[in-house]
Every structure is written in structure tokens, then in C-alpha cells.
Amino acid sequence: MPLQTSRMGAVIPVVPLEHPARPRVIDHLTADHPLRPFPPVHRWRFAVWLRFLVFASVALGVGFVVAGALIVSLSDSSGRTPFWVFSVTELLATAVAFSALLVLEGRRPVELAPRRIAGLAGGLALGAALLTAVIGVLFVLGSYRIVGTNPGYDVWPTLLSAGITAAIAEEILFRAVLFRLFEELLGTWGALAVSAIAFGVAHLANPDATLWGAIAIALEAGVLFAALYAVTRSLWWTIGLHFAWNMLQGPVFGSAVSGSGAASGWFQAQFSGPDWLTGGQFGIEASVVSVTLLTLLGAALMHVIFHQGLAVQPYWVRKRRLAPPVTAAD
Template identity: 25%
Template sequence: MEERIYKKWKRITSTLFVISIVGTFIIPYLPNEAVLKNSIAMQTSLLSNSLIIFICIVIANKKLHGIYNTFNIGIGKGIEGYTEGLLIGIVMFILVTAGIYFTGNAEVESLNVQSTGLEAVPYILIMFTGWIVQGASEEFLVRGIIMKFLSTKINIFLSVLLSSILFAALHLGNNSIGVFALINLTLFGIVMGLYVIKTNDIWGACGIHTAWNFMQGNIFGFEVSGINVPTGTLIDLNTSGSGFISGGAFGPEAGIICTIVILIVIAVLIYQIFTDKQCLCIFKKT
């Protein structure tokens, strides 16, 4: 059973790796030279994260008693779970953007420093594959291995909190990082952990994470966790006005609007988990 699942994961991660490589080689043949250099750099950076997935799988399968028990996921419902996660991530970030924009704390970029609109679609699609890899790598590492391992030693909700704090700490080297940004990143990690508990599946968390970053960087043109992503965006928005509301230079993840949206999602997930007692049994101490 575990060997069969392990082989499936090898195929899945190999496919993601190949897609990212293909994307990296396609970018130089796209027409817009203004974003060419940035696109290659970003895609290469995201591509390197795919190696984390392979490392996680090897460690999990060899050291933590099998990949199935470690990741606690259902392969068969992967597409359904991932799609649901994508939709949730899209809705979440649309709410964040709407809150920032309609309070007057975001404006459309007047200088065309990157491709926008239909011209940017090829770059956007290629970057989407990179976000798939990046989102999955972080979720497999933090929720798939670290949170799962902690849950075998301590209370499940404490394992969610500690793994989320570690997740936030992974961003300490990012530009313009601050206390509020770290708080929101921790809260986002809690959303991911609770969603894994609710669904007994890591696919959905991967989908949410991918959609969240993709919407920030390549649909609305914001900084992604303090990182500028000038590789093409559908709409190029800049945070303005109050940094407390918009997140300032770090991007929306450091703003109070983001905090409010995430806290609402956390409240909904906690309610759903406690009304479905079976959710609390999926991570058992061993």
C-alpha cells in the first residue's frame, strides 16, 4: 500500500518539477524583454523549491514510518481537494484586496514597469506553475512533516500553533518584515493547519497557499510576503495610504484587512472542526 502511494507521489512531484523546468525554458522566447530577466529569476527561484518536496518525501518515507501516515492524505481525491483549496484561496485574497482598495489604501500603478492585462497572460500562466511548486513545497514541509511530527508529541492544536510560528520564521529574511507581518503569517499558517485537520488532506492547503500567492503577485500585482514579483500581472496595484491597513512595503499580508479576513476564516474552521468530532481524531499520537 505505502509503496504504491510512494510511487504515485514520485510521479506527481516529477511532473511538477518538469513543468517548472519547461516554464523556465519557455520564458526566454516570450516577447516582452522588460520582464524577461525578472521572470527567469523568479521561475528559477520557485523551481528550486520543488527539490524540497523530494527531500520531504524521502525523509517522510524513510524516517517517519511511511509517507501515507506522515502526510495523512487521500490521493484519489487530490484534484477535488486541490481545486477546492484554490477557490478558497482566491476568495480569501479577493476579500483582502477589496477591503484594501475600497478603503482607499490601494491604487493602480501608473508606471508600466511590468506586463499587465492580456499581454501578461503567458507570463502569468508560467508563474502559476511556479507557485504550485512553491506552495506545495512549504505545505509538505511545514504541515506535512513538521506539524504531523509535533502532533505525535503534543496537543494537536499546539502543534498547529508551533508549526505556524516556524512557518512565519521562515520569512524573517524577507524585505520589510515586521511584527505585524509575522503575526499575519503565523495566522495564515494556522489557517493551513486547521484546514489540514478539517479535511484530513494536505491537497487543499497546497491549493490555498498557491492561490494566495498567485493572486497577490500575478493577479493584483502586490508584493508577496515583502518580495516584489515584477513578472507580469493582470492588474498592477500598489499599496498606499495607511500601512496599518494596506500592509505597506511588505504587501497586504502585513495589514489589518488581511488580519480580519484570516481571523474570520480561522473562526469558521474552528467551528467546523468542533462540530465534526471526527476531525479531531485524524492526528493521533504514536
């Protein structure tokens, strides 16, 4: 992506005119939205409430059926279920529900186009760089040390739940569904705020969740992931970032992940210092270092959105701009 220097002296990427992130002339929406010409055609199909209801209904229905079938067929005599059952159920339910939503919208998923899969590598690299930078700062401040190794660590449960499932299912739900649908109503800025808050609130359900942890998630991950999606219109980027952040945080550097329970990984880590610095039991996502670094990057991406004209306007603004001019009768 080419670069240019703004009037403030900052170097920012230039998004090409044909890029999926740039709003279309015909309806002022981006390529990941169904085409909405004016005057509206088949308005009922594109009602935000209906599309969200279809997604939620299909996801819940598939989830109940698949989970029930797997639990009945795979549980042992003591009632224990294999660790992968609920992750596989969540992935399958999300995929089927998103497919149903795409059929209703009558479009192809440009945000998951195979030709754009290179964004996955970009997201992985970005996530690894950010997490390593946070750990590096904590190490310099004397708040992080590796005190041993855990060669018997079983990475598979974390890889499936916090890695693959969280990265794919949560990015589809919060970016490709929630952010995108609210964007059609409230515009990019309103959708960014709503999806970030929802992302933070969702993490309150974790075992070691705290109010500050949820606020931190909303500020750092909620804002950053939504802004990155708005700039790229690619789930590959956000899935890669989400996966790398979670997997390096837990299995590699030994931190708790989003308050999901006791920390474990290949390295035995020791965190020292106040909770506002280390993140406490919630994990380093509640550290002021993570919040500062990731929120600043999110703000930089928001600057790109504003400067490059990538923001989708709220529904009422688009309607006014697309409405034919009223002329006086002869």
C-alpha cells in the same frame, strides 16, 4: 459534506465517521499518521525526532547535489544562473525527502491521494475568494486602485517561485511534516500553534520582511492553513489555497507577496493609506483586513475541529486512554 446546526445556532459541516480527519479508535491518530497501536511496536521508527531528522537530512543532501549540478552546468560566463534552478531544486528535494519519510513511516500519503484531488479546486476557489474579498474591502475604503496595465509582465518567475514552489514545498514542510509530527507529541492544538509560529518566522528571511508581517503571516496563514489541513487531512486543499492566494496577490492585483520584493503584475496597482491598512512594503498580507478575515476563517475551522471531535490529543493523553486498565491481583 453534510451540515448541522450547533447549540449556538451556527451551521457547521459534519465530518463522516470514515473521513481521514477523524481519529482512529485503535491509536487515536488520524489517517495521515502511521498506525501506532498500544503497546508500541518498533517505537524507534516512529520517534518524531528521527523522522524529522530523516526528512531534513534527505532534503538538504538532495538540495546540495541538485543545486550544485544545475549551477555548474547551466550558469553562463558571467556566473548567472537561470531563475528556475533554485525553485526546481527546492521542489525536487522536498519531494524526495517526503517520499523517504513515507517509506520510514510505512504508509501511503492519504493527504495526497489522487482520488482526493478535487480538493485542489476547492482550495483554489477558496484562495481566490479570500484574496478578492480583501482587495474589495481595500477598494471600498479607497486604499486600492488600478492605475494602469503591464502587458509585458513576465509571470513565469513568480508562477514558479511564489506559486508552484511555495504552494507545494511549503505545504509539505509546514503541514505534512512539521504540523503532523508535532501533532503526535502535542496534539492538534499544540501543533497548530507551533507550525503557525514557525510559518511566520520563516517569512522573516524575505527582503522586505517586518516583525508585524511575520506575526500577520502566523495569525492568518499559519492558523488558517493548519486548521484547514486538520479538517480535511488533504494537502490538495492547502496547496490550492496557497497557490491561488499568492498568484492573485502578485501577478493579478499587483501587491508584493510576503515581503519578497517590489510589487509587479499585469495590473499596476496604487495603494494609499497607513501601512496597517495596506500592508506597506510587505504586501497586503500585513493588512489588518487580511489578518482579520483569514484569522476569523481559521477560528471557524478550529470550531469545527473542536465541535466534531477531530482534534488529536497530546501523546500523554492518548497513552493514558489506550493503556489497559490496571486490575488488583487476586
